[in-house]
Amino acid sequence: MELILLPLLAGFISFFIPKKWSKWSALLFGGLSLALVINHLISFDPKATMELFAPQKVTLGELTLTFKMALDGMGFVMLALSNLVFFLVALGNFNREEGSSPLFNGLMFLMQWGINGLFCSQDAVLFYMFWEFALIPIFLILYWFGAKDNQKNLLKFFVYTLFGSLFMLLSILAWASFSNSLGYDDLATASVPLKYSCWIFSGFLLAFAVKIPLFPFHTWQAPTYSTAPMAGTMLLSAIMLKMALFGMIKWMIPLNYNALETYQLPVIILGLIGILYGAFIAINETNIRKIFAYASLSHLGLIVAGIMLFTEESLKTSVLQMVNHSLIAVGLFLCADFLEKRFKTSDIQAMGGLIKQAPKFGFWFAVMVLVSLSVPLTAGFIGEFFLIKSLFFYDAWIGIAASLTLILGAVYMIRAFQTSAMGPSVLEESTDLTWNEWAVFGIIGVVTLYLGIQPNAVFNLIEPSIQTLLQVEGTTFNFF
Amino acid sequence: MDALLILFIFGLISLFLGIAKKQQLALITNVSGLTLAFLSLAYHGTYESPLKSYENALQFTGQELLLGMLCILFTGFILLFNHSKDVAQDQHYADLSSLKMFSLTGALCLIGFKDFFMFFIGLEILSIPVYVLVGSRKGVLVSAEASLKYFFMGAFSTAILLFGIALVFGATGSFDMETIGSVIQQNAFNGEVLLIPGVLLILASLLFKLGAFPFHFWTADVYQGSSFPVLAYMSTTVKIAAFIAAVKLIGSTFSSLGTAWELSLSIFIAISLFLGYISALRQTSLKRILAFSGISNTGIGLLSVLSGAEFGERNLILFLLSYGASSLILMVILQTTNSEDDEISGLKGLGYKNPLLGVSALVALLSLAGIPPFTGFFGKMLLIQDILLVHPMMAILAILSSAIGAFLYIRLILLLFNQEMDGVKINISPLSTTVLCTSILCLIGGWLILYI
Numbered sequence: 001m002e003l004i005l006l007p008l009l010a011g012f013i014s015f016f017i018p019k020k021w022s023k024w025s026a027l028l029f030g031g032l033s034l035a036l037v038i039n040h041l042i043s044f045d046p047k048a049t050m051e052l053f054a055p056q057k058v059t060l061g062e063l064t065l066t067f068k069m070a071l072d073g074m075g076f077v078m079l080a081l082s083n084l085v086f087f088l089v090a091l092g093n094f095n096r097e098e099g100s101s102p103l104f105n106g107l108m109f110l111m112q113w114g115i116n117g118l119f120c121s122q123d124a125v126l127f128y129m130f131w132e133f134a135l136i137p138i139f140l141i142l143y144w145f146g147a148k149d150n151q152k153n154l155l156k157f158f159v160y161t162l163f164g165s166l167f168m169l170l171s172i173l174a175w176a177s178f179s180n181s182l183g184y185d186d187l188a189t190a191s192v193p194l195k196y197s198c199w200i201f202s203g204f205l206l207a208f209a210v211k212i213p214l215f216p217f218h219t220w221q222a223p224t225y226s227t228a229p230m231a232g233t234m235l236l237s238a239i240m241l242k243m244a245l246f247g248m249i250k251w252m253i254p255l256n257y258n259a260l261e262t263y264q265l266p267v268i269i270l271g272l273i274g275i276l277y278g279a280f281i282a283i284n285e286t287n288i289r290k291i292f293a294y295a296s297l298s299h300l301g302l303i304v305a306g307i308m309l310f311t312e313e314s315l316k317t318s319v320l321q322m323v324n325h326s327l328i329a330v331g332l333f334l335c336a337d338f339l340e341k342r343f344k345t346s347d348i349q350a351m352g353g354l355i356k357q358a359p360k361f362g363f364w365f366a367v368m369v370l371v372s373l374s375v376p377l378t379a380g381f382i383g384e385f386f387l388i389k390s391l392f393f394y395d396a397w398i399g400i401a402a403s404l405t406l407i408l409g410a411v412y413m414i415r416a417f418q419t420s421a422m423g424p425s426v427l428e429e430s431t432d433l434t435w436n437e438w439a440v441f442g443i444i445g446v447v448t449l450y451l452g453i454q455p456n457a458v459f460n461l462i463e464p465s466i467q468t469l470l471q472v473e474g475t476t477f478n479f480f
Numbered sequence: 481m482d483a484l485l486i487l488f489i490f491g492l493i494s495l496f497l498g499i500a501k502k503q504q505l506a507l508i509t510n511v512s513g514l515t516l517a518f519l520s521l522a523y524h525g526t527y528e529s530p531l532k533s534y535e536n537a538l539q540f541t542g543q544e545l546l547l548g549m550l551c552i553l554f555t556g557f558i559l560l561f562n563h564s565k566d567v568a569q570d571q572h573y574a575d576l577s578s579l580k581m582f583s584l585t586g587a588l589c590l591i592g593f594k595d596f597f598m599f600f601i602g603l604e605i606l607s608i609p610v611y612v613l614v615g616s617r618k619g620v621l622v623s624a625e626a627s628l629k630y631f632f633m634g635a636f637s638t639a640i641l642l643f644g645i646a647l648v649f650g651a652t653g654s655f656d657m658e659t660i661g662s663v664i665q666q667n668a669f670n671g672e673v674l675l676i677p678g679v680l681l682i683l684a685s686l687l688f689k690l691g692a693f694p695f696h697f698w699t700a701d702v703y704q705g706s707s708f709p710v711l712a713y714m715s716t717t718v719k720i721a722a723f724i725a726a727v728k729l730i731g732s733t734f735s736s737l738g739t740a741w742e743l744s745l746s747i748f749i750a751i752s753l754f755l756g757y758i759s760a761l762r763q764t765s766l767k768r769i770l771a772f773s774g775i776s777n778t779g780i781g782l783l784s785v786l787s788g789a790e791f792g793e794r795n796l797i798l799f800l801l802s803y804g805a806s807s808l809i810l811m812v813i814l815q816t817t818n819s820e821d822d823e824i825s826g827l828k829g830l831g832y833k834n835p836l837l838g839v840s841a842l843v844a845l846l847s848l849a850g851i852p853p854f855t856g857f858f859g860k861m862l863l864i865q866d867i868l869l870v871h872p873m874m875a876i877l878a879i880l881s882s883a884i885g886a887f888l889y890i891r892l893i894l895l896l897f898n899q900e901m902d903g904v905k906i907n908i909s910p911l912s913t914t915v916l917c918t919s920i921l922c923l924i925g926g927w928l929i930l931y932i
Contacts (some may be wrong), residue, residue, distance in 0.1 A: 063865055125861075129852040136851060151894050158890050162851075163883040170879050173865045245882060295486075 001052050003040065003079065003390040004069065006033050007086075007116055016168050017102050023073050023094050030087035033112070037083045041411045046073040047464045050331075051119055057183075058320040061175050066183035072465035073318060077458060078246050084114045085238045088443060089332050093231050094436040097147050102229070111137035111235065118243050124172045124182040127251065131207075131243060132165060138240060141232045145479040150227035162178045164210035164217070171203030175255075187255050187377040194258050201259035204252040204382035205267065212300050214267070215274040226346065230337035233289065237296050237329040242322050245300075248307050249315060252253070254469045260310060267308045268394075272302030274353040279408035283415065285345050289456035290337045291416050292329075295372070295409070299325055302405055306387040315466045321383030324448060326369075328380070331368040331444045334437060335361075339420050342430050348416060353425030358432040362421050365439040370414075370446050373410050379451035427445050483517040483548065484585050490516075493583030498574030503843055506574035507563045510581060514556045521548050537598040543793055546594050546929070547724055550797070551587045554716035554804050555580055555919050561812050561915045562709035580713055587721035596645050596655040599725065603641070604688070606721055607634055610714065626705020633688065641685035647678030661733045676740045683730055683741055684860050689722040691771075692778045693752040700759075703771035711767065712811035715774060718806035723781055723800060727793055730743040731785040737789075745786055746874060752779030753881035760828035760888055764824045766814060770807065773848070773888060777803055778879055780863060783878060787866040795866060798929055799859030802847050805922040808854065809844040812915055813837050816908050824895060831897040834906040838896050840916045845896075847923045849889040855926030 010029035017025045044050065053069040086108065093099030114134030121127045139158055176182055179190035192200065205407065210217045225233045239362065253260055278298030285291045303325065306318040336346070336362055343351045355362030374380030392399025431440070442477065450456060485510055488511025497506040524531045524545055531540040540548065559577050586605025593599040611634060615627025649655060650672035652663045669675050688695040703711055730741060756775030763769045781799055784792040816837065831838025847856035860882065868875040908916075 028831070063862070072895060129857075132852045132857075136846065143894065148899070154888070154894065159883065159887045162849075162886045166879045166883055169861065170864070173861070173868050173875070177867065177869055181516060 002122060003033075003036060003071075004052060004113070004116060005037065007109045007113040007397070010105050010465075014106035016110055017105075018408055019100055019102060022105050023090075023099045023101045026090040026099065026108070027087075027094060029109060030083075030090035034080075034083045034087045036081045041076060041080055041461075043115075044073075044076055046461050048344065050076075051323065057181060063125070063173075063208045064181035065125050066123045066181055066186075067126055068183055069117070069120040069126070070122050071120055071375060072252065072468070073461045073463070074246075074469075075119045077089060077319060077323065077461055078242065079116055081242070082115050082119065082239050083111065085234075085326050085330060088327075088440050089231050089234050089238075089314045091331070091436050091443075092234070092334050092440045095434050096231070098229055098231055101145075102243075104141065104145060107137040107141050107168060108231070108235070111141075115239055115243060119246060122184040123374075124175060124184075124187065124251070127247070128165070128169055128172055131168070131247070132162075134240070134243065135139055135161060138232065138235060141235070142228045145229040146232060147227040150224075153220070153223040153227050157220045160217075160220045161210055164207040167203040168207035169203075171200040174200055174203075176325065182412070184255075185351045188367055192256065192258075194418075197259040198262055199251060199258040204247065204256075205263065208244040208248050208252065209270075212241055213297065214304060215270045215277060215297075215301070218274070218278075218297055221297065222290045222293045223289075224240060226287055226289045234330050234366060237293075237333065238326040241296075241300065244302060245307065245318070245322055248304070249318070249466075250469065251375075253310055260308075264308050268305045268391075268398060271301040271303075271305035271308070272398060274298065274304070275402060275405045276408070277403060279412060282412040283303075283408065286348050288339060288351075288416060288420065289333070289346055292332050292336060292414060295332075295412060296329060298327070298405060302384065302387055302402055303400060305391055309390050309394055310470070311390060312463075312466055312470060315396040315469070316459050316462060317383050317386035317390070319462050319466075320379060320386060320455055323451065323458060324379040324383050327444045327448055328368065331364075331441060332372060334440060335365045335368055338365075338433075338437070342427060348419045349419040351426060352423040353421070354427065354430060355421045356425055357427060357430035360433045364433070364438075364445070365417060365421055367441070367445055369413045371445070372413055374406065377449065377452045379448045379455065381452060382455045385434050482520040483552075484588055486513055486517045486520065487581050487585045487588070489513070490586075491559060491578040492579065494574050494578040495871070498578065500572065503563075503571070503573045506577060506928065508557065510559050510577050511556060513581065514552050514559070518549055518552045518556075521545050523783040530591075531592075532827055534598070537595050537828040538589065538592040539594050540592045543783045543797065544724075547591045547797060548588050549722060550801060550804075551584060551591070551720055553715045554576060554720075554808065555584050555713065557915045557918070558709050558712050558716070558809055559708050560911045561712075561808075561815060564856070572616065576613060576709075578614055579609040583613075583713070584717060587717050590721040590725050593725070593728070594657050596649070596657075599729070600641070600645065602721070603725070604638065605688075606718060607638075608810060610710070613710045613713065614702055616710065617705070617707050620705070622701075622705040623707075624705075626702045628701045629705075630698055637688040637695070640681050640688075644678045644681030644685065647674045647681065649782055651675035651678060656770075657728070657733050661736075664734065664735045672740075676737070679730075679737060681732050682745070683726075683745065685747065686722060686726045686729065690719070690726065690747055690778045690782070691775055692782060693748050693755050693775065696752070696755070696775045699771040699775060700768050700818060703774075704765060705768045708815040711770070712808050714829055715770070715807040715811075719778075720800050720804065721780075724793070725805060726782070726785050727796060731788050731792065735788050743788065745782070746871065749779045749782050749786060749874065750877050752776060752782070754884070757888055757903065761884075764823055764825075766810070766824050766826070768894075769824065769888070770810065774807075776885060777848075779881070780860060783863045783867045783874060786874065787863075787870050792863075792866055794930060795859065795862035798855065798926060799863055801922060801926050801929060802855035802859045805919040805926070807850045808843040809840045809916060809919045809923075812919075813841055816906060816912060827895045828898045829896075830906075832899070833904060834908060836913065837906065838910065840920050841896055842893060843920050843923050845893050847891040849886040851886075855923050855925070858927045858930075 049072045051070045055067050058065045098104045107445045114130050118130035178192045179184045207431050213221050275298050278294040282291045282294035303318050303321050306314040334374050340346050371378045374384045388403045494506045494509050583606050586602050611631040614630050617623035649671040652660045654660050663669050687757030691699040721847055740889035752775050756772045760769045784796040847854035850857050850860045864875050864878050
């Protein structure tokens with residue numbers, strides 16, 4: 001229970017902490033929730049589910065709600081990831097203007113509450129409520145701390161995501177008429193006719209496709225990322241999207257398994273288009289934030305394709321790749337912020353040679369680029385390799401097209417690194433990393449390296465829960 | 481019945497206090513009257529049997545008592561926040577609040593009616609003081625225009641209603657709701673030629689009171705002409721009473737005649753859902769925005785009439801509670817910022833001028849947009865859930881219109897914390913602060929009403 005309540009409490013307390021102490025308290029609360037989840041993780045048995053909160057069933061008119069919250073292995077991994085990301089953001093923010101704002105820290109922890117709640121919820125309406133709730137704090141963060149002229153983008157972002165989510169709500173409500181209650185266990189045993197489960201699936205898909213974003217629904221992403229405050233971009237990219245991916249794995253597919261066949265190929269193709277489209281735009285883009293935004297589109301396309309395969313292997317590696325992508329997103333956007341602060345622009349053409357003035361930064365930027373390129377020994381290598389392998393077994397041409405991500409990724413990442421950090425110096429002198437940024441990069445480096453060598457740390461945790469997901473429909477696939 | 485008498489007597493006292501120019505005393509009188517009426521309804525809530533009076537023409541069971549209490553509560557809030565402003569400038573506080581008290585008795589009749597006499601009397605007692613209230617901004621031309629417009633149109637709708645009632649009486653031979661209901665169910669009426677036009681005429685006049693398409697033309701002008709407290713009164717108590725009348729008449733008494741009104745009502749709702757929000761998009765006056773978005777919200781509320789679900793009325797109460805509390809907050813804000821030309825640019829930087837106003841406006845708009853965890857979300861969700869089982873297409877339309885509505889409300893939110901502002905701090909009176917805080921509580925914990 002304390003896992004859920006701590007961020008909520010931290011959020012409300014943070015609003016009232018004096019400005020002077022705010023950054024320390026943010027660090028403290030972030031660290032505390034991270035320590036708490038690690039403490040639970042050590043003693044956690046992957047086969048078990050940890051119940052957090054199980055009240056009486058509630059009947060609202062035709063709806064029966066359970067409001068149950070519990071964590072299985074995958075939920076635990078996502079919870080740990082979310083707490084880690086929020087800790088890293090608080091740490092990275094430590095010396096920044098936003099970091100010492102009580103308002104920012106309060107909203108950040110409220111958002112953490114929403115996201116953590118989503119990972120724990122075992123009831124569809126609870127899932128939806130946390131899903132929408134998490135949108136409010138991030139909207140306010142972007143609004144209050146973002147660029148001055150970002151109102152148009154914000155409106156687009158909010159209405160776009162809300163529009164998708166409303167159809168998810170409709171799907172959830174439609175579910176209610178086929179099931180005893182909206183609790184996860186009841187939904188898993190409910191039998192929905194194919195026609196309806198296709199419609200329900202599509203409502204979820206629309207919500208998730210907007211949030212991830214998938215190819216035709218991505219237009220809010222780049223403008224929002226480029227006008228958001230850096231911490232906001234990190235939160236959006238690193239953890240907000242994971243809500244949607246998690247929802248696909250846990251809610252959308254297993255509970256509407258008979259509709260998967262209909263949507264599998266189209267969504268995989270959309271993911272593929274995202275991979276190639278994102279990569280090609282990133283190659284031609286000069287705004288560093290937009291490069292990373294489109295890179296994210298490209299990476300996520302691969303993860304979505306992997307999730308849609310819905311085999312044990314592809315799901316396991318998708319989760320690993322989600323962890324990896326979150327960490328990379330924090331690292332890369334921190335680099336982008338560092339560059340923007342020094343050069344006072346986000347155009348990489350105007351940057352150059354920073355590695356000479358700031359060698360420590362140069363080193364870590366290079367590490368982040370390499371991690372993002374999925375070189376062996378990093379978590380990305382395991383993730384992308386197995387995802388592409390799964391796709392290749394599904395269809396050889398799709399596998400080949402997906403594997404282009406490795407080459408194209410190298411092109412835009414190395415180009416971004418080369419233009420901004422190498423070459424002739426633009427600046428006379430520059431400050432190097434501060435201790436807190438160094439610590440963020442260090443943590444990301446260590447974790448990705450560890451997961452690259454020891455991916456079983458994640459795999460073992462999530463294996464039982466993923467097998468349960470596959471068994472919801474009594475089907476298991478084996479590719480090994 | 482006690483509550484009606486209490487409200488009437490205290491309203492009368494307040495009227496005389498107005499003549500004696502004791503505005504402060506009038507506030508105390510009215511609030512104590514409302515408290516007594518509230519308590520008397522709450523006291524009856526502990527009984528098992530329904531509260532019957534006037535030869536069973538008025539019957540209050542659990543939900544009706546709840547609705548009555550809600551109306552009293554909202555009216556009390558309106559009197560409270562109205563007071564803080566008017567006394568210094570305006571010498572008519574006592575008169576106007578006694579009019580609201582009288583109108584409230586009509587609302588109670590409309591909530592508990594069991595036959596057409598009580599229904600008609602309730603509707604008239606509810607409406608006539610409101611015609612006067614709309615015109616209460618003396619010397620303001622738009623106010624006079626609004627009052628006249630509302631009065632004429634209201635008179636026509638009353639005539640239409642009476643005609644409808646007469647036709648239904650001709651067909652069924654009774655004014656009593658239960659008798660009419662059973663006669664219709666048993667097909668024992670004299671000719672559809674009388675009955676169906678009668679039902680449609682009654683529906684038309686109810687739609688007029690609610691301000692739904694195609695009888696919505698008065699809303700924008702009337703809202704613009706009336707003062708903020710009156711507007712708040714119209715979007716809380718009047719809305720609640722009219723909605724409940726519609727649910728009881730169309731949704732329950734005439735429910736077995738479904739084929740007669742279902743199609744036309746669905747079309748009206750579908751158009752209302754979009755017409756309101758889309759017209760509101762281009763408006764710059766906040767009152768007009770509220771008027772137009774009110775049309776769409778009425779459309780969502782009317783879904784409960786269409787679905788005729790078992791718990792439809794209770795879900796509707798939740799929706800009306802959230803809508804009323806949100807409107808109340810917005811009206812308090814407009815009253816406090818006191819911008820006569822109520823342009824939306826007046827909201828600019830409100831959150832910096834007074835954080836409480838900013839936060840309450842934020843909560844109100846998010847609730848109107850239907851974002852969890854606010855009450856507006858639950859209300860909308862349950863209404864849509866009810867309709868989804870009967871008319872899936874209407875549920876999809878409602879969802880689409882909610883998306884447009886969210887666009888409208890989020891645009892207003894973006895103004896609230898705009899940094900380009902003149903930076904003058906705004907102070908609010910303790911009474912208005914109380915109203916704001918209670919309304920925020922309603923918007924956060926309002927779903928608890930489902931457990932009463």
